[in-house]
Amino acid sequence: MKTKAVRLYGKNDLRLEEFELPEIKDDEILVQVITDSLCMSSYKAAIQGEDHKRVPNDVATNPVIIGHEFAGNIIKVGSKWKDQFKEGEKFAIQPALNYKGSQASPGYSYPYFGGDATYTIIPHEVMELGCLLHYDGESYYDASLAEPMSCIIGAFHANYHTVPGKYEYNMGIKEGGKMALLAGTGPMGLGAIEYILNCDRKPSMLVVTDIDEKRIERAKAIFAESNQKGVELIFANTKEIEDVPAYLKELSGNTGYDDVYVYAPVEPLLEQADKILARDGCLNFFAGPTDTSFSAKFNFYNVHYSSTHIVGTSGGNTDDMIESLKMTESNLINPSVMVTHIGGLDCVAEATLKLPKIPGGKKLIYTNIDLELTAIEDFEEKGKTNPVFAKLDEIVKKNNGLWCAEAEKYLLSNLSK
Incomplete structure (x- = not known):
């Protein structure tokens, strides 16, 4: 055929x-x-x-x-x-x-x-x-x-946290912890927010950053009526902020973040993420670069004394x-x-x-x-x-500006060959 x-x-x-x-x-x-x-x-x-x-x-x-x-x-x-x-x-x-x-x-x-x-x-x-x-x-x-969505889910399962004094790892994000998504209002970031608000292990705080106000406003509109289910959801435009790590740490109550995800392959973003990690914080580099030599600075003093660490996933x-x-x-x-x-x-x-x-x-x-x-x-x-x-x-x-089952059915019934 x-x-x-x-x-x-x-x-x-x-x-x-x-x-x-x-x-x-x-x-x-x-x-x-x-x-x-x-x-x-x-x-x-x-x-x-x-x-x-x-x-x-x-x-x-x-x-x-x-x-x-x-x-x-x-x-x-x-x-x-x-x-x-x-x-x-x-x-x-x-x-x-x-x-x-x-x-x-x-x-x-x-x-x-x-x-x-x-x-x-x-x-x-x-x-x-x-x-x-x-x-x-x-x-x-x-x-x-x-x-x-499975790629997003896989990234959340890949994070891990250590048990002080033991050689043990607890897989997944820290339940009840503080989380940040950097460059997080693109399609995968929005999918991540949707998953975080509805999965079985949630942070207490989720800070989502971007430098595109239009994307931030769309994200706010999408999740404005969502049940946050105990998660404090904060959107932050960091474009005009001089010291982004200091600003983000202040939002966290100066504790830093247990789980930080970077959704764009941008060197300054990775360095921001490193600087806002809490003790035992896990940085997940989600965005895949095309440059095979892509790199960024990482604080290894904190790796040694504060148990910060980094992971990455490529698909679920x-x-x-x-x-x-x-x-x-x-x-x-x-x-x-x-x-x-x-x-x-x-x-x-x-x-x-x-x-x-x-x-x-x-x-x-x-x-x-x-x-x-x-x-x-x-x-x-x-x-x-x-x-x-x-x-x-x-x-x-009628569906908060989102594509939906009713729209799909109408499209297929009116435009299919």
């Missing part, structure tokens, strides 16, 4: 093409993709091409489908998996494969397996690793966003993904706080290559429609000449 997909041929070379998929094997599964969320990792793969560690060297002659944050419907199940998966079920994908030491991953490495496609073939290793996941939620976008594991899906299915978290744009398959190539320059948060793609990348905040203006956008604007305004 035919599929339409965005394929990578080399550096800055993405092409939307229609081509034939092979018949699935007994150990494979055919799926229809409904949603894919664009990720900065796809941008990095697109600009690096064959130099990227997950992209094959022969990509110029054997192109790969991009996109790895995707969800949809199971269409056909190979005989090996018929007792585990059923046609018509919704699915989500954990893309962080590690099959027999291979770096191969959907969105980077496979000619017929990726998220920016109408149909795609899931290879046997995905099922063998338990990375094809059942999803029973109402909407497809939630399942797509479970992947970035399958348990993190399952936690994200279960919380979404139970309406405990709302991943749509990350979404600021929607679009169709036809806008993916251009949007991916320009991703760092496009403001806002997550760009959510519906692969079975043609639609230019459109900001949710532009629905009202577009609605003046387009009744579909007028209705979408009405729907999201």
